[in-house]
Amino acid sequence: MSRRTVPAPPPGDAPPRPLRADAERNRRRIIAAAQQVFARRGLDVTLDDIAHHAGVGVGTIYRRFANREELIEAIFDTEIQRVIGIAEEALTHEDPWDGLVHFFTMSSQDFADDRGLREVLMVGTHGKDRVAAARERLSPAVGAVMERAQRDGSLRGDIEVTDFPLIQIMLGAATQLTHAVSPDLWQRYLTLILDSLRTSREAPTPLPHRALSQEEFDRATP
Incomplete structure (x- = not known):
């Protein structure tokens, strides 16, 4: 056989x-x-x-x-996971407001350093399935950080999770405009924004970066 x-x-x-x-x-x-x-x-x-x-x-x-979208997918899936990790780390802070400030500061630093990351997250028209899935996981992670601070009473209650990307778009516009003359200027405006989000404070938070001089402003703006 x-x-x-x-x-x-x-x-x-x-x-x-x-x-x-x-x-x-x-x-x-x-x-x-x-x-x-x-x-x-x-x-x-x-x-x-x-x-x-x-x-x-x-x-x-x-x-x-095969194309640019595949390359974007290969890069930014991991990058978005890092931002999600920052949100998860923020939830471990004992003080909810400190956790929210940590998340906003660290993620804003990432977005300031990486225009592509800011665009892939905030615009949402690039990347394929993995990037889209990562974006969908980010929103609840951000929401958890914000809701925790709202329950604590430190974050104003009328802030929504959809405010976060728009705040980052505003900071991104300032970063792009002034990067050549003052790459860390976004920290000044983030501090102003965070002060406006807090329900109460004893005094305004000291600004971590000076304003542009008139000469710097003229160089930064067309």
């Missing part, structure tokens, strides 16, 4: 082959270059721009990523 031959599994069922060392180096170089370009210029850049920054041909990018 002849032994039956078990057919080999179809190619689609085989585990993915690990990338060759040079291919993996190129992938890491592309990811690093894309992170830098997106952070500085936002998401409306081309794969040619990223290839030039990475020092590779655009064909090398297309061998790893």
Whole structure:
């Protein structure tokens, strides 16, 4: 009686082959270059721009990523998870207001440093399924931080979770406008915003950054 031959599994069922060392180096170089370009210029850049920054041909990018959206997905899923982690960390603060300030400050720093992250979260028109799912997880995390401070009575009760992205858009506009002359100026306006969100305080919070001089203002504005 002849032994039956078990057919080999179809190619689609085989585990993915690990990338060759040079291919993996190129992938890491592309990811690093894309992170830098997106952070500085936002998401409306081309794969040619990223290839030039990475020092590779655009064909090398297309061998790893079918289009720009796949590259955005590969980068910003992890970035959004970090912002969610900041919200979860804020919930561990004993004082709910301190937790809210921690969340606003740390996330605003991330958004100030990374224009692409700000756009992928606040505009919501880039990225695919993983990024969309991460965005959906962020909203309840932010809501939990805000609701905790409202229950404590320290955050005014008429603030909604949808106010958070609009506040970040305002801070982002100030950051983009003044980055060349005063990259940390957003901290001044975040402090003013947080003072307006608190239900009561003994005195205004000292501003952590001076205002622009007239000369700086003229340089920053068209």
